[in-house]
Amino acid sequence: GKFGDYGGQYVPEALMPAIEELDDAYQRYVLDNEDGFMDEFRQRLADFGGRPTPLQRADRLSERYDLDVYLKREDLLHGGAHKLNNALGQVLLAKYMGKDRIIAETGAGQHGTATAMAAAHLDMPCTIYMGERDINRQRPNVFRMKLNGSDVKPVTAGRGTLKEAISETMRDWAATVESTHYVIGSVVGPHPFPAMVRDFQAVISEEAREQAHEKLGGLPDSVIACAGGGSNTMGAFANFVDDDSVDLYAVEAGGSSLAVDEEAGVAPNSASLSTGDEGVLHGARTKLLQDSVGQIMESHSISSGLDYAGVGPELAYLVDEDRVTPVAVDDDAALEGFHRLSQTEGIIPALETAHAFGYLEEHHAELSGSVIVNVSGRGDKDLQSAIEETEAREIPNAPDMSMFSEGI
């Protein structure tokens, strides 16, 4: 359960038996395909989720950047993001484990909607905890979860965002651990979650690697993915980690600045790989945005899905090992990437995903050959924020923003 010194199981004692039970189930069903679990999982990912997703050559971006840019189209997965790979895997695993209830936390609502879909599909009662402030910011996702039959519980503690929702979900789990599985939404948390979520998401790079052989005739020179908690990142990297020739770039949310305001306890970014220190959060030792004494900082990003103070322990390890290059682009660059992909390829990316394209826009000259960018999700959920945030800034390739407000 360790990646170097990272990882581990830093959780309340009451949860340890559940985590051990999960570890056992992970080994049997996921690693050893007991009862054909992985076969059923893969079949459902195909039929229900829409896998494989395409690896598409982005002709216009390729020309613009003088690179061979390929897009791994996770935005086409059911629900609109890579999140279903994990949610479907965990809900199915919970069924194999004989659990009769699912809980999950959600920030931007993407993991919550994916879990709610998977739970409806597999007939599992499901409760989603969501900060009250996030609920108000992400109403369409709240509607989707509820329409899928999930119970969405508003969390009023603290600032009413992801952190508080995680704590509340942990509390529910601590009280119901015998019957309930907690579907963690990223490659974070105590072992076996980081390894298990990676394995569920690894289908991304498994397909991409095979598709690269078909379309590029070999391996790509680089793979680029945005990184918050890191599930799409590890999913996109996993099957390339052993290919030393492939550069792996984890693009973090640089927010407004990489500097921190220790006094206010605020890091105006979510760049834990680039700027964080080792520490323990939500069950694992990893890189964190924390103040000098170890209090967790409030992170910031225009993309709520990247807005998290921690990161998956395996990514922290791969960065320390120099296998993954952590980079960061700021909010402005992310918006530029958002508009670039929308205008140039007819794909509106999630603001999370837009960071990867912001990196490409800013740093394409440093890359060469072929690049796979993981399009982790679609931007339908972000239309309002993307427009508001663009209006508030000077984004070079922004469309005429007046048209979004005037006359219509």
Added chain:
Amino acid sequence: GKFGDYGGQYVPEALMPAIEELDDAYQRYVLDNEDGFMDEFRQRLADFGGRPTPLQRADRLSERYDLDVYLKREDLLHGGAHKLNNALGQVLLAKYMGKDRIIAETGAGQHGTATAMAAAHLDMPCTIYMGERDINRQRPNVFRMKLNGSDVKPVTAGRGTLKEAISETMRDWAATVESTHYVIGSVVGPHPFPAMVRDFQAVISEEAREQAHEKLGGLPDSVIACAGGGSNTMGAFANFVDDDSVDLYAVEAGGSSLAVDEEAGVAPNSASLSTGDEGVLHGARTKLLQDSVGQIMESHSISSGLDYAGVGPELAYLVDEDRVTPVAVDDDAALEGFHRLSQTEGIIPALETAHAFGYLEEHHAELSGSVIVNVSGRGDKDLQSAIEETEAREIPNAPDMSMFSEGI
């Protein structure tokens, strides 16, 4: 250009040369695959669009209805509906024809967003006409088109809905016909549009038929698709038309009633196949909702995508030939279908699509064996209307609607 007595080319003389040019291009590129047009189209549909879409067995619905229910998952296509099949085909065809500009009309915005995506992908300037009232009702789709770089022109004439947008697009085309291609959004309009759009959409049933052989070991007993203009309908039926053993059901929007209010010029439904009379509209002879002297009625449906007074001429023909069975379900049944699929399978359908599931819910006892339902689009665009319309009615399987308004 005829389907029995239906179809034809009832358009202003100024457009006739363009339509003849298009017919020529249709025959060469689409029917004869000149310059490898169809190969490129199919490749782009795969890479950019995400084809093939799955044919998924709906386990829980199958159990509920004691049928083998299979879902053809067009909701997973890029953009969230089958619309891209046609838009990508036509924009690519326009490129092959040497046109340098695209125009389209849109009602609910689905065809407009698909066209805007395809135009960005293929680097074609694009103008979309949309009624002002529709713009106000479908802002997210307006944002999507604009983010993709399309020019969205509000149409203020009349009631500011689809009819007026079609007229306005025709006007643009009449003035710019030499350089511009008009991307019609359904199997309607003058020849060759009904045949060409059918051929682009026929990929749905081409895949479904093959997938049925793999998954069912043969042909399904029935295929069900919702019908407005009829593009997903013809797409889902085309490759089954010659299979006499397969029953084809076109589910129209019954609205609030199948009766018409001749005095007010209003048909409170959009069921032109079930209740319409032969007439000429928007370039073709087909079945129409019209008053006794031939004025076109205002149609109605909770689903704006089905809200059209005409229907594709080929469908009118297939109904007269008893090959397609026209059926209609009302707004309430459509909402019941909407909630049924959302809760039971974890797929939130478009309100258009929900009509097909409303039919299944109401009439499953009359069906037997295996049924393919075309999930023509996802419901993200309809969340608000679905919730408002559900709140205003008594829908037996509605969730507790108070949760959508109270406290969040």
Added chain:
Amino acid sequence: MAENEAIAAAFADGPAFIPYLAVGDPDYEASKAYVEALARGGADIIELGLPFSEPIAEGSTIQNAIVRALEGGMTPDRFFEFVEELDVDVPLVCMTYYNLIYQYGRSRGGEPGPEAFVERAAEVGISGFVVPDLPAEEADPLRAACDEHGLDLVFIVAPTTEGDRLEEMMERVSGYVYVQARLGTTGAKTDVSDQTTRSLQRLAEWDVPKAVGFGISSGDQAARIVANGADGIIVGSALVDIVAAGVNSERPVDETAEKLAAKARELAAGTREGAARRNADIADADSA
């Protein structure tokens, strides 16, 4: 093909001025006054628009007129009544969309098809038809009905119409041919396109009069176009604009009618002026 005598007569004395109004805009009685004003102003033929709910070939000016007329209660039967009651002495051409022509038989309890509509039109004194959404390829049933009742069927030739399509039309046209001056839909514009001259040249061999329409709004334009060889000018939007202005400013009907008559006089004068110029040119050419 039958040739309607009244229409033939209208072109017999030289180029014709052919105004258009939507019947029933903004209401039955006012509309009658307006049409009669056009006749008073010197119209040689009048095109009467029977409003259809989806006027795809019209610009916004005429579209709005059609909306006003429909809201004012105009129907095919009211239209026929209107024509019957009309006190004018010029041939009348009905301009409408094919679905209304096609459905009329059924609305009277018979089969759909153009016969019933044409029969009734002939009865009330209509001399011919212009049907903007009916290209020659789809026109045979209507052509046959017109022949039976001695009515003309006018086709629109667009700047883009060429080759076989011209043949198709030439075989079916009667009365006059409507030469569309430029691409686009109806609407008053100040430019008169070069395309007009080219179109007239293309139609030189046709033995029906060539009336030019789309975008003509002044006597000067009318004169120039006729001087360039047109046998007639068709003016719609510039007249409908006057009706619309009257509606918007709530002007009394007779004032609007007088303005229409004045505009008609200007356009009719322009038409005659153009004919005179052309004759002078011909005389010049003859004397050269």
Added chain:
Amino acid sequence: MAENEAIAAAFADGPAFIPYLAVGDPDYEASKAYVEALARGGADIIELGLPFSEPIAEGSTIQNAIVRALEGGMTPDRFFEFVEELDVDVPLVCMTYYNLIYQYGRSRGGEPGPEAFVERAAEVGISGFVVPDLPAEEADPLRAACDEHGLDLVFIVAPTTEGDRLEEMMERVSGYVYVQARLGTTGAKTDVSDQTTRSLQRLAEWDVPKAVGFGISSGDQAARIVANGADGIIVGSALVDIVAAGVNSERPVDETAEKLAAKARELAAGTREGAARRNADIADADSA
């Protein structure tokens, strides 16, 4: 393993009453008054919560206390200062989350790891630790540092803890074991679960005192639990509720302190009462 003498002494005279408060809630001075009130009320050991920003093991009562304390400016160094200044005569156990322990060394310019924190804690007079997010498997570095400085490391045994995991803890625990009375997080509840009895039975062979916590809010409950075999009772949320009520009603600090002292007296009395009942039971059993 080292055994802290002060803690051992606290259990020597019979079952111990162990109250908890979040240090710095709602501010430094008030918090000192509250902790001293607990001592006055009869606490045998006091658990002092050093607030961490992500208290995943706490219920909402203590979570809110932690938020108040953090907003009041509580930090690890202020916490140590607080402990140093505290005028009480009972052993103090620091309850916090592992990241604060782990980072302290680095905040002082050294390496991360638990040594610096433990050293400083020992210096100010802390006798032991409870770290809710540190299971036995991850505890060796902290255990080693505690041994070096003579401090106890208390583990929480949950109702779900069984088999090998019990062994792991038994090997590493010192001072007392914190027996979690029911599943869930901290919070005052009126039920005392059957699981408590079962848990105590499972731990029968352990040679450290067994203190029961989670959900104890009254002297009666304390008495029943001690009568059932507990060597101590731990009460947090019921006391934090009093602090919170004081904050919400803007009650003077000394009034809230008095209410805390009163509650402590009730719980301490309950603890003694339970001990008396148990001794009576044992006497009954002996005489049977």
